[in-house]
Amino acid sequence: MDLLCLSSRCFRVARVALVPGLLLALGACAAGDSSNPAAVSPAAVAAPAAAPVPVSAATAVPVSTTAVARDGxxxxxxxxxxxxxxxxAGTGCTAGDADSGDFYDVELSPDCGDQGFFAGVAEAKGVETLDAVPGSGSKASATAKLSKGQLVCVQGIGRTGQNPLFYYVVAIPANTVGKCKGNALCDTYGDRPISGMKGTRGEACHxxxxxxxxxxxxxxxxSADTLEVFSSGM
Incomplete structure (x- = not known):
């Protein structure tokens, strides 16, 4: 009886000892099963894609001056x-009616910077700007009325021979002209009232x-005789 009891007790002890080992083995299998979603480690989860970094105004590529000049x-x-x-290249230009012989050779210069050609309206009554050079068959119409004293940049010169007869001008804000700073000419000529402008929608001149x-x-x-041209520069 004692031996039987001892054997029974030994059997029970062996069964109890096997249970923890069996549980550990099952746990190891579960951990190694890749089909179990719970077994995927946090490191294996893909991180969300980083949002694209917007390009700020400071890092944006500016439009080149050459491109602006070409478009101008x-x-x-x-x-x-x-x-x-x-x-x-803006060369070999004429204005007027070449067929009738009533035309002008035109020199163009869109630059109104340090190398620009400037003038001021000297006509007491002011002057109207025209969309074309007056001539035979011309249908030139007024685009604006400039007051006496208005500073302008000369962008075109219409000549017969060597004599300038017409100027193509643009009225620009005097405070944007670098050569105006501390210049007495810009006390006489500057920003003056402009009236009768066509196409006033959109941005102001800048x-x-x-x-x-x-x-x-x-x-x-x-007309050339309505301006005081700064022949010696500003």
Whole structure:
């Protein structure tokens, strides 16, 4: 009996000892089963994709001055109603009626920066700017009325021979002209009332790039004798 009891007790002891080992083995199998979602480690979970970093105004690539100048020349050719044999360079330009012989050789210069050509309205009654050079069969119409004392940048010169007869001008804000600072000429000529402007919708006249302007700038052809040209520069 004692031996039987001892055997029974030994059997029970062995069964109890096997249970923890069996549980550990089952746990190890469960941990190694990749099909079990609970077994996926946090490190295996893919991190969310980083949001793209927006490009700020400070890091944006600016429009080049060369591109603005090139576009400015094309705009000037259209606005001044001239025809050029080499439009990309702005050379070989004429205004008027070439067929009738009533035309002008035109020199274009869209730059209104340090190398710009400036003048002031000297006509007591002011002057109207025209969308084309007056001539035979011309249908030139006024685009604006500039008051006496208005500072202008000369962007085109219409000549017969060597004599300038018409200027294509644009009225620009005097405080944007670098050469006006401390210059007595800009006390006499500066910002004056402008009336009768066509196409006043959109932005006000402003600097688009050094020496180049965009927006609603009063511009057009005027007779050469209505201006005081700063032949010696500013």
């Amino acid at each position: 020349l094309a705009v000037l050719i259209r606005a001044s109603a001239v025809a050029c044999s080499n439009a990309s 600097v688009a790039a050094p020496g180049h302007y965009a927006g609603n700038c009063a511009q057009g052809w005027v």
